[in-house]
Amino acid sequence: QVQLVESGGGLVQAGVSLRLSCTASGLTFVGYAMGWFRQAPGKEREFVAGILWSGGSIYYADSVKGRFTISRDNAKNTVYLQMDSLKPEDTAVYYCAADYLPVVVQTRPERYEYWGQGTQVTVSS
Secondary structure, three states: OOOOEEEOEHHHHHHOOOEEEEEOOOOOHEEEEEEEEOOOOOOOEEEEEEEEOOOOOOHHHHHOOOOOEEEEOOOEEEEEEEEOOOHHHHOEEEEEEEEOOOOOOOOOOOOOEEEEEOOOEEEOO
């Protein structure tokens, strides 16, 4: 049984940092690209960042480029999202997702096979 478990969300003030973690089990982690998505109330789920299995290819949404950093530790089956200079518009439920053996980082949610349950990030102004 595949499980992706996110952690690290919370309520913070604008300008501070948070680091999200997502630990996977039940799959061969190195075979998957990992992505972070977010969904705010009343909005569609949107791509935030993605990383291929080796960490050699990374892609960010324009809205977070320069502020967020995605990384992975294949020995720990974990992907991270370091979020700096948080803004109120970053408020959303953040999800990690796994995509099996893609050639490139995919930005569409339907390309990802497995999803975590999400972790809430709330940024106050």
